[in-house]
Amino acid sequence: MAKTVLIRLDVNGEKRELAVPSQRTLLEALRYDLGLTGSKQGCDKGDCGACTVLADGEPILSCITLAADAQDRRITTIEGLAGPQGLDEVQRAFADCGALQCGFCQPGMMLSARALLNSCPKPSLDQIKHALSGNLCRCTGYTKIYEAVQVAAGMRAASDRKPVQSERAEASDSVAHAPKEFAP
Numbered sequence: 001m002a003k004t005v006l007i008r009l010d011v012n013g014e015k016r017e018l019a020v021p022s023q024r025t026l027l028e029a030l031r032y033d034l035g036l037t038g039s040k041q042g043c044d045k046g047d048c049g050a051c052t053v054l055a056d057g058e059p060i061l062s063c064i065t066l067a068a069d070a071q072d073r074r075i076t077t078i079e080g081l082a083g084p085q086g087l088d089e090v091q092r093a094f095a096d097c098g099a100l101q102c103g104f105c106q107p108g109m110m111l112s113a114r115a116l117l118n119s120c121p122k123p124s125l126d127q128i129k130h131a132l133s134g135n136l137c138r139c140t141g142y143t144k145i146y147e148a149v150q151v152a153a154g155m156r157a158a159s160d161r162k163p164v165q166s167e168r169a170e171a172s173d174s175v176a177h178a179p180k181e182f183a184p
């Protein structure tokens with residue numbers, strides 16, 4: 001049976017004390033012991049970045065970090081990103097740019113973006129791509145995400161691109177659309 005250990009975490013500015021199995025990951029402690037479900041459990045093996053949180057301002061993968069090893073660090077989850085003034089610029093920019101679809105990657109993506117802007121307030125596109133390269137998104141195609149980081153950095157305005165109009169598809173089987181007559 002797993003040994004239980006007593007740990008102290010500093011999460012979003014609050015000190016929390018928990019008794020957890022010694023192999024409890026930080027992600028499990030956040031989601032299942034503290035109820036902070038903003039950090040997502042994607043691959044659970046360090047590949048997708050959905051579980052990204054900040055430790056002393058640096059992005060880390062909470063699914064491959066033991067909760068016990070996070071004790072001496074200031075942990076910030078997506079729940080702690082907004083401040084007394086409201087949403088963080090990164091959150092606002094992602095919303096303004098429509099840089100999200102299903103939202104599963106977004107907490108990790110936004111925290112990686114925040115860490116980048118804290119260390120490099122005016123990043124180049126290559127720096128943005130590099131900083132977010134550990135965060136996978138299966139919906140957006142990344143373009144709007146990169147744009148959102150530039151908007152959050154004050155380097156451009158959110159574009160007012162109209163949504164792409166899809167063209168009316170040809171009927172795949174014109175015969176099927178022709179009115180049919182049935183003999184009584």
Ligand code: FES
Pocket residue numbers: 040041042043044045046047048049050051052061062063064
């Ligand atoms: S859930 Fe942690 S990297 Fe995928």
Ligand code: FES
Pocket residue numbers: 099100101102103104105106136137138139140
């Ligand atoms: S918005 Fe769905 S995975 Fe990124």
